[in-house]
Amino acid sequence: MGKGGNQGEEATEREAPMATFSWEEIQKHNLLTDKWLVVDRKVYNITKWSSRHPGGQRVIGHYAGEDATDAFLAFHRDLDFVRKFMKPLLIGELAPEEPSQDRGKNPQITEDFRALRKAAEDMNLFKSNHLFFLLLLAHIIVMESIAWFIIFYFGNGWIPTIITAFVLATSQAQAGWLQHDYGHLSVFKKSAWNHVVHKFIIGHLKYGKKKLKYLPYNYQHKYFLLIGPPMLIPMYFQYQIITTMISRRDWVDLAWAMSYYARFFITYVPFYGILGAVLFLNFIRFLESHWFVWVTQMNHLVMEIDHEPYRDWFSSQLVATCNVEQSFFNDWFSGHLNFQIEHHLFPTMPRHNLHKVAPLVKSLCAKHGVKYQEKPLLRAMLDIIRCLKKSGELWLDAYLHK
Structure with a gap:
């Protein structure tokens, strides 16, 4: 009972x-x-x-x-x-x-986007091609081997050192794109990133209106790329990435990251000594950081986003980012982040499939009159300077006259 x-x-x-x-x-x-x-x-x-x-x-x-x-x-x-x-x-x-x-929000755009996502799933575009990533890993290992051979054969003079630094920065940039396939930078703590952004990118008139004068922002298009990138990876991301891996218990990623430092110091301490190897590492990180900043900001910083807070997922991603034209070099140089629109719409899609879903995204944009922005690589990079200059002028105007 x-x-x-x-x-x-x-x-x-x-x-x-x-x-x-x-x-x-x-x-x-x-x-x-x-x-x-x-x-x-x-x-x-x-x-x-x-x-x-x-x-x-x-x-x-x-x-x-x-x-x-x-x-x-x-x-x-x-x-x-x-x-x-x-x-x-x-x-x-x-x-x-x-x-x-x-x-x-427009229900038809949402319905059509979900149909597009279903089509991408049916095309197996969310499945990784393991051979692609194995070849990429081999590419990284080959570059590290070439870097070691340059110093081993030609010595540790200034010219071999600089050439080696560029080779290692290239290998680390490619390793960074490889890691990007398994996580997005949005997981990093908001407060620390905002601290960096407030010092070097204004983006809003409120800094001028509040009379905040950390730096002469009207000259930021001249100094940002000399000051910002050195702080980004050598001083900020090295610390933040490691602490994030530990806090999230990403032990495999942490072991992979530590293996690079172990390989680096075992390889280059005999040539440069401990202090020299540390300085060499930070110079490589400086070069890598510049690469990272140019590639990521050419899709984001240049976008003139208004303050309309409520959009459907599809429209919000299209207004927030833009693409860079496809070519073999552009794909390699940006780690396929030239397809930034598709990467934002489908962040879990392996990057080697982003170009396959791009025609479907363009078609949906044409159907609903949503702008699909795509630029040549050089123009996208120059737009970073134009954007910094424009926002700096707006800050100065607000600071002087508000």
Whole structure:
């Protein structure tokens, strides 16, 4: 009797209807201390979970009070695994009369984008070609071997050292693109990155209006690429990447990163001594950092993003970034990040398939009148300077006249 009673109670709990919510109610829960979001019309309270989110609070918190379905699909490879963590967070669902999209977002764009994603899945574009990455790894090892041979054969004079530094910077840049396939920089802590950004990139008139004068921003197009990149990888990312790996317990990535330092010092301490090897390493990181900054900022910094906060996933990625024309050199030089639009739309797609999905993205843009921006490599790089100069002039005007 007791057993049957328990079964009856469980059945009653299972059959109990879910709570339903309107978008008006959901949108109220978009605060730092009170966050709800919607995935596949299900409503989740992520207030406490967001601090433990592997991708960081910033990514998941951005969608508080909104539909996060497409972002959820974009960033998670194993959906069944992730949904196990979501069950305790489920508090209800959208009321039947509520649309799936919030704040007047275009439902047709969303529907067509999801059809595009399904087509990409059917084309197996989310599956990696292991031979591609093995060849890339071999490419990196060959360059490291060439670098060692230059010093071994020609000695540690200035000319062999500089040539070797460029070879090793190239190998590390390619290794960086390889690592980029397995993670995105958005996982890094927001506060530390903002500290760097505030010092060297203004981006908003508010710095001028508030009379913030850290540096002469009207000259930032002249000094940023001499000051910013040296701070980025040698001083900031080396520390931040290692601490992030440790905090997230990414022991395989940490072992891979440490293996580079071990190989480097074992190889070059005999030629330069300990202090010389440290200086040599930081010069290589300086060169690598310049490469990284030019490649990443030519797709992002140059975009004139307005302050409209609520867009569907597809439109928001198209307005935030642009592509660089495809060529063998551009693909190699940028680690396929010349397809930055496709990388943003499908962050878990292996980079060797981004060019295959690009025609589908262009077609969808043409259908809905969304601008698909693509530039030559040289123009994209020059646009970084133009953008810094323009934003610096806006800062100066606001500083002097507001």
